[in-house]
Amino acid sequence: MSVEPTSSPGGPDPAAMAMEILARQLTETVTAAGGIALAMFQSGVKSWTKGNNSPVTEADMAVDAFLHRHLTALDPGIGWLSEESADGPARLGVERLWVVDPIDGTRGFMAGGHDWAVSVALVELGRPILAALYAPASDEMFTAVAGRGAARNGVPLEVAPRRGLDGAKVAGPAAEIDLLSRRAAVEPLPRIRSLALRLARVATGEIDIAFAAGNSNDWDLAAADLIVHEAHGLLTTREGTPLTYNAPEPRHPPLICAGPALHAALVGAVPQTPFFNASPDTQ
The missing domain is CATH 3.40.190.80 (D-Maltodextrin-Binding Protein; domain 2)
Structure with a gap:
């Protein structure tokens, strides 16, 4: 993900530069996490059912642990919410929060399909400001920064201009x-x-x-x-x-x-x- 820093009379905007660095670190981390998931996808993993009757695999847990270790190291003040981590009230008191799904689409993962992804967003005051969504099986990296646009594998994205429901x-x-x-x-x-x-x-x-x-x-x-x-x-x-x-x-x-x-x-x-x-x- 590339984010152009905003210039100011005294030079580049430090906040924009910091966001550019964080965006690059997030993309690198999610890409590496996707590599872990893909290797386990190709070799086969154990799975079981959680208390809410949804499936979970060894890959979910391995990717969750990897993301937690690397993302929390970037800034200890950023909170954490993940599908595969224990939740608690501490996250409610933070301004910024990592929101993570180690493998979104676990059923697709278990079935050998390509429709699963590693999903991470940085949420600030209730809204996402930074995102990386990686589909390792199809090698698609979706990225976005608030106010700076979205891209897939570096190519800018735009929704379809369709206006009518017929044919949608x-x-x-x-x-x-x-x-x-x-x-x-x-x-x-x-x-x-x-x-x-x-x-x-x-x-x-x-x-x-x-x-x-x-x-x-x-x-x-x-x-x-x-x-x-x-x-x-x-x-x-x-x-x-x-x-x-x-x-x-x-x-x-x-x-x-x-x-x-x-x-x-x-x-x-x-x-x-x-x-x-x-x-x-x-x-």
């Missing part, structure tokens, strides 16, 4: 897509098991509309949220409310993600469109 490419829970299909001639896409990757592909323009059911957490969303935002898209609740991170309960209601015109059409349809009231599927 849609991904998400089947029940959501089926109900939307009753209203418009949309094109359903195969399910991407990593929610972060599903959202990031709105930023690339490969997907026009992405849905998320009401069981996603901060670590599923924060990095992709910034990537979408910096590609001039929107990720919000179905009422159009932006997401806030690092709340006591880091869980979110059903969500929609799209470019501005499609997003406005979907939010405006909430009162009269039944698909928004569908029972949540998995993510």
Whole structure:
């Protein structure tokens, strides 16, 4: 990730330079973590089920430990929230927080698919300001810095300019897509098991509309949220409310993600469109 430092009359902006360094360190760390995950993906790993009936693998734990060791060393004052680490109230008192999903899309990982990723965001006062999302199996690195844009493998990203629902490419829970299909001639896409990757592909323009059911957490969303935002898209609740991170309960209601015109059409349809009231599927 390359961030151009902002110039001031006295020279480069120190805050911008510090962010440039941190962005580079984050990208390097997430790339290395992805390498660990990919090696374990290729060799096979043990898996088990957590208390919430979701799967976890040795790779999840190994990547989580690697990221925790390296990211917390960058600045001990930055807090920590990860899917695979014990949570606690200490994070609520920090201004900045690493939000981590060591392997987003563990079911895809276990099934031998390519739709999984390492997801890390730096959240400041409730919103992501720095993100790296790496899909090792397809070698795609998505990066974003607040106010500086988003990129995939160094190429700037922009959401698709589509304005109408007809023909829109849609991904998400089947029940959501089926109900939307009753209203418009949309094109359903195969399910991407990593929610972060599903959202990031709105930023690339490969997907026009992405849905998320009401069981996603901060670590599923924060990095992709910034990537979408910096590609001039929107990720919000179905009422159009932006997401806030690092709340006591880091869980979110059903969500929609799209470019501005499609997003406005979907939010405006909430009162009269039944698909928004569908029972949540998995993510």
